[in-house]
Amino acid sequence: MKLTPELLLSAPSYINPVNDRELSLRGHNIQIIENLGITRDLNDAIDLTDNSIQHLTNFPLLPRLSMLLVANNRIRAVNAANIGANLPNLRVLVLTRNQLAGLADLSFVATLPALEFFSALDNPCTTQTHYRDWLIWRNPGLRVIDFTRVRDAERAHARELFGESLDTPTDLARQILNSETAAGASKVFTTSTAAVGADGGGAASLQALSEEDREKLREQLKRATSLDEISRIQRALRGATSL
Structure with missing residues (x-):
């Protein structure tokens, strides 16, 4: 099913238990994220659980959005430039039960400065050596990963493995960073109507x-x-x- 303006306007929007305005788009077999500019940035949370999305991309500028739930989809790639530019205040990102394969596929966490709670449970990437350490190093602001609190000892261990900062990476960190660059170059993010750049195609969502x-x-x-x-x-x- 397409994420049409009609579907967006008819979808339930309510105050959730944490007192946030939430838009529910669960279980519609949505394959491509599009037309979200229609929402006019009126939601604190968007729930896209139980759909068929493969690429997390094509977001317009949504500075109000603080929670994005995209569990149980088919996500195998995340457009770091798009979500970093257009979801600047995202605090909670749930990608449980998707298809992110390796550490290089997690580079997007570094583009989300407000991110505190992240889950990639039941993705292949969680079986990679140093999975949790890499997330902590790439985004020191993370407080909870896969519903387990990040401890100071883990932060220290991540710095030992990868360096005190991105400016002084260890050989291991360089190796993974190089794989991130290669992985990013090999992925092209498009929608059914237009190619999506770092600006998220927000104008296209509204005007086209x-x-x-x-x-x-x-x-x-x-x-x-x-x-x-x-x-x-x-x-x-x-x-x-x-x-």
Whole structure:
């Protein structure tokens, strides 16, 4: 299923138990992330659990977003430039039960300065030697990895293995960093409509809606029965095109 403006506008949005505004997109067999600009950055959390996403990319600028749940998908690559530029305040990222294979596939954690809670449980990468140490070294701000708190002794051990900082890496760190560079060069992130750059294709998400999608929004507007629903659809249409 496509992540269409219609699906985004009809998806449940509610205050979750930690008092955050959460948008639920669970279990729709979504394959590609697109059109999230329609949400107008109104959510603290987005739940994309139980879909079929392979590439974590194509996010527009969402400075409000602090929690992203993408467990039980098919993710094998994460666009570090895209999420680093467009999710600057992301604190919680759950990628449990996906297909990230090696340490090089985890380079994106270094681009998320606010990240504190991260899970990649049940991904192949968790079986790699120094998996946890590498995450700690690449993002010293991490507090919890795979639902286990990071201890000071682990931070010290990571520095012993990889160096005091990225400016003074050990040979082992250089080896993994070089593999990160090679892995990044070999991956091309695209959507069904356009190639995605570091800016996340946010403008495309808003401006390149098909005439069919715009017509669906107009039909929803005609059938809307509440002021809240009318307001949401009008915001979406203003973002995509003029009425």
